Structure formats: C-alpha cells, structure tokens
Amino acid sequence: MNTTSCESGLLKIGDLVRLTGKTPRTLHFYEELGLLRPVSRTKGGFRLYGEETLLRVRWIERLQELGFSLPEIQDFLTRLQEHAYGPEAMQRLGDFYTVKLAETRATLARLQALERDLQDSIDYLNGCRTCEPLTHRARCVGCDTKHHEGRAAPELVAAVHDSTTP
Amino acid sequence: MNTTSCESGLLKIGDLVRLTGKTPRTLHFYEELGLLRPVSRTKGGFRLYGEETLLRVRWIERLQELGFSLPEIQDFLTRLQEHAYGPEAMQRLGDFYTVKLAETRATLARLQALERDLQDSIDYLNGCRTCEPLTHRARCVGCDTKHHEGRAAPELVAAVHDSTTP
DNA sequence: CCTGACTCTAACGTTAACGTAAGAGTCTGA
DNA sequence: TCAGACTCTTACGTTAACGTTAGAGTCAGG
Numbered sequence: 001m002n003t004t005s006c007e008s009g010l011l012k013i014g015d016l017v018r019l020t021g022k023t024p025r026t027l028h029f030y031e032e033l034g035l036l037r038p039v040s041r042t043k044g045g046f047r048l049y050g051e052e053t054l055l056r057v058r059w060i061e062r063l064q065e066l067g068f069s070l071p072e073i074q075d076f077l078t079r080l081q082e083h084a085y086g087p088e089a090m091q092r093l094g095d096f097y098t099v100k101l102a103e104t105r106a107t108l109a110r111l112q113a114l115e116r117d118l119q120d121s122i123d124y125l126n127g128c129r130t131c132e133p134l135t136h137r138a139r140c141v142g143c144d145t146k147h148h149e150g151r152a153a154p155e156l157v158a159a160v161h162d163s164t165t166p
Numbered sequence: 167m168n169t170t171s172c173e174s175g176l177l178k179i180g181d182l183v184r185l186t187g188k189t190p191r192t193l194h195f196y197e198e199l200g201l202l203r204p205v206s207r208t209k210g211g212f213r214l215y216g217e218e219t220l221l222r223v224r225w226i227e228r229l230q231e232l233g234f235s236l237p238e239i240q241d242f243l244t245r246l247q248e249h250a251y252g253p254e255a256m257q258r259l260g261d262f263y264t265v266k267l268a269e270t271r272a273t274l275a276r277l278q279a280l281e282r283d284l285q286d287s288i289d290y291l292n293g294c295r296t297c298e299p300l301t302h303r304a305r306c307v308g309c310d311t312k313h314h315e316g317r318a319a320p321e322l323v324a325a326v327h328d329s330t331t332p
Numbered sequence: 333c334c335t336g337a338c339t340c341t342a343a344c345g346t347t348a349a350c351g352t353a354a355g356a357g358t359c360t361g362a
Numbered sequence: 363t364c365a366g367a368c369t370c371t372t373a374c375g376t377t378a379a380c381g382t383t384a385g386a387g388t389c390a391g392g
Contacts, residue, residue, distance in 0.1 A: 012359095012368080012369080013368085013369070014368065014369080023350080023351080024368095024369075025350065025351065026350065026351095028370095028371090029349070029350060033349095042358080042359085042369095043358090044357075044358040044359070044369080044370085045357080045358080045369080045370060045371095046358070046359080046369055047369080047370090052325075052327075055321065055324055055325040056325050058321065058325065059321065059322065059325030059326070062280065062283070062321070062322065065276065065280060066280050066284070069347090069348070069349090070348075070349070071347090071348080080326065083303065084303060085299060085300055085301060085302060086294065086297060086301040086302060086303045086305060086306040086309075087294045087295065087297045087299050087301060088299065089303050089306075090291050090294035090297075090306065090323075091291070091294065091295070093287075093291055093323065093326060094287075094291040094292065094294075097284050097287050097288050097291070097322070098288055100284060101281065101284040101285065101288065104277060104280060104281050104284060105281065107277060108278065108281065110231060111270055111273060111274050111277070114228065114231060114232050114270060115270050115271065115274065117228070118232070118263050118267040118270060119267065121259075121260075121263050122260055122263050122264055122267065125256050125257070125259055125263070126260065128252065128253045128256035128257065128260075129253065129257070131252060131256075132253075133251060133253050133254065135251060135252040135253060136250060136251060136252060137250060137251060137255050139252060140252040140255075140256065143252075155221065155224065155225065155228070156225065156228065157256075157259065158221055159221040159222050159224065159225030160225070160246065160259060161218075178338080178339080178389095179338090179339070180337095180338065180339080189380080189381080190338095190339075190340095191380065191381065191382085192379085192380065192381095194340095194341090195379070195380060208339095208388080208389080209388090210339080210340085210387070210388040210389070211340060211341095211388075212338085212339055212340075212388070212389080213339080213340090235377090235378065235379090236378075236379070237377090237378080
C-alpha cells in the first residue's frame with residue numbers, strides 16, 4: 001500500500017494526517033506558526049507536502065515531548081535560517097540541544113525524586129490496611145499507631161489530613 | 167523571626183505568599199477551585215489560614231510537578247471527602263498514587279530515551295566541527311562525509327535539513 | 333486617629349495548542 | 363459528469379493556570 005494519494009509522490013494533507021496522527025487543523029496551525037510549509041499547491045489550492053515533512057512533523061513531536069513549546073521551536077528555526085553555512089548552523093543546533101539536555105537531566109532528577117516519594121507514600125499507606133476500618137478519617141492526622149512502625153506520614157500523605165479542604 | 171503577622175498564630179495571605187512563593191491571586195484561585203480554605207476570617211474579611219495550609223500548598227505544588235492538573239487534584243479531594251473512614255480513604259489515596267507512579271515511570275522512560283537521543287545528536291553534530299566552514303547548509307542534507315564516520319544523521323538532526331521551513 | 337501597607341471582590345486579559353463550525357470550492361472514480 | 367470525499371479559509375471557542383487592573387475597604391503602628 002502506498003503512502004500517497006497523488007501521482008506526484010507528494011502528500012496531500014489527508015495523507016499526512018494518516019501518517020502522523022495529527023489533525024488537519026494541527027498541520028494548518030504548524031504552518032501558521034512557520035514550522036511547516038507545503039512544497040506546492042494543486043491548482044485548486046490543496047496543499048502538497050514532500051516526504052521530508054513527515055520527518056519534520058515527528059521532529060516537532062519529539063521536541064514537544066522534550067518540553068519545547070511551539071513558539072520556541074519556531075524561534076529556533078528562524079534563527080537557524082540566519083546561518084547560511086552548515087557547520088555554523090549545526091553548531092547552533094548542537095547548542096540548542098545541549099541546553100535542552102541539561103534541562104532534561106534536571107527534569108529526570110526531579111521525577112526520580114518524586115518517584116521515590118510516591119513509592120514511600122504508597123508503602124506508608126499500606127500500613128493503613130491493618131487499621132480498624134471504622135476509624136474516622138479525622139483520627140488519621142498525626143497517626144502514630146503501630147501500623148506504620150513509628151514512621152511519620154510522608155509529606156504527600158500528611159497534607160491530605162487537614163481542615164483546609166472546603 | 168516569626169512566620170506569622172497576627173497574634174492568633176494564624177497566617178494572613180501575605181504570610182502565606184512569603185512562605186510559599188505563590189501570589190495572592192494563586193491562593194485565591196486555589197480556593198475558587200476548592201483546593202484550599204482559610205480557617206477563618208477577620209471581622210473585616212481578611213483570610214486567616216492555619217499552618218497546615220503551608221503543607222497543603224506544597225502538596226499541590228508537588229502534585230503539579232507530577233503532572234496532575236488542578237482540576238484533577240480537586241476531583242480527588244472531593245472524592246476523598248466521600249469516605250468517612252480513614253482506612254478506606256487512605257486506600258483511595260494509595261490507588262491515586264499508584265496510578266501516578268506508573269505514569270511517572272512511563273514518563274521517566276520516555277525522557278531517558280530522549281536524553282539518549284539528545285546525546286547522540288550532540289555527538290553527531292560534533293563531527294560538523296571538522297567540516298569546511300563555508301559548506302552551504304543545503305549540502306548538509308544526507309551528509310555522508312568522513313566527519314561522521316559513516317553514521318547517518320539522527321532523526322533529531324535530519325529533520326532540520328529540509329525545504330519544509332518557510 | 334490617621335496613614336501607609338495590606339486585602340477584598342469582581343471581572344476582564346493572556347498564552348499555548350489546538351477544536352469546532354461554517355460555507356464554499358476541489359478532486360476523483362464510477 | 364456528478365456524487366461523495368476531501369480541502370480551503372475565516373473565525374470564534376476551549377482548557378489550564380494564573381495575571382492584571384480597578385475601586386473600595388481593613389489593619390496596625392506612630
């Protein structure tokens with residue numbers, strides 16, 4: 001089965017939709033932002049994309065996962081255009097990625113810490129299973145029963161116990 | 167130095183602002199959403215918070231880092247109210263966190279993959295430093311010079327090389 | 333008791349990333 | 363050639379998470 005619906009080997013927006021999982025609106029939107037551009041148009045005005053566009057759309061997707069906003073990506077692309085020579089442009093790209101690598105590592109560290117906290121909280125809460133079922137919720141505040149082996153409630157648990165909820 | 171500005175031991179919104187780094191508007195907003203509530207008010211109508219509120223605000227902050235939206239948090243809190251008995255409520259909390267733990271781990275895996283890709287791309291781009299500086303950018307497409315030891319450009323790099331940019 | 337700092341409510345504004353609908357024109361295969 | 367599927371532009375709508383006035387009232391110290 002072929003990827004394209006026209007002879008030209010070019011993709012109409014519907015093809016791209018199928019190949020990327022994006023909606024037409026999203027692709028239009030990317031174009032509005034200057035992230036994308038059809039190679040040409042049919043006489044009727046239908047957009048025709050080259051296959052590289054597929055790479056481009058996936059690239060955008062990855063960058064979004066990395067936490068880039070579309071305006072940021074756009075920003076980078078336009079700044080890239082300003083460099084006519086490859087090595088210089090590639091240096092820019094490298095810098096761009098280097099910054100993001102650092103951020104990604106920071107995010108990873110944060111998430112790992114949160115992962116530990118979640119696990120701690122879940123462990124702590126498991127102690128509650130051995131508690132008398134009819135214990136009223138209010139009595140959980142500062143619980144120091146044997147069920148938790150003397151452990152204090154982790155922050156993620158303690159904050160749930162209060163009068164701060166409407 | 168004391169944390170509070172009133173004798174009551176209660177915190178006015180300004181105190182909470184200093185202690186949490188949030189803005190008054192944010193705290194008002196949390197209250198609108200039902201995430202927060204002052205313990206009482208002054209006769210003039212000023213909000214007075216207990217110290218637990220500090221925990222609560224930080225808790226919200228952490229949950230946000232974990233990718234919870236405020237409506238989600240609100241949702242959880244109200245569902246928690248429906249359980250009068252501690253152990254049952256705590257079970258709910260545990261479930262809530264268990265789901266999020268799985269998501270967090272998935273996110274971690276994704277980010278780790280992206281981290282590798284970034285590193286790969288940076289490594290690949292380092293090869294460009296030994297390229298003739300005046301090479302035009304267009305010639306980078308499908309570059310197969312010795313500079314990259316025969317490696318093909320990683321996706322994060324390849325997608326930048328095309329005619330898809332306006 | 334008065335002033336300067338603080339707080340209140342109400343309501344409109346903002347950014348990101350699209351969604352949705354409308355009305356009209358285009359393409360293509362039977 | 364013509365119906366059904368696809369696409370076009372325009373433009374208003376949406377959710378999240380606050381920001382930003384605006385105008386008025388409140389508190390605390392000198």
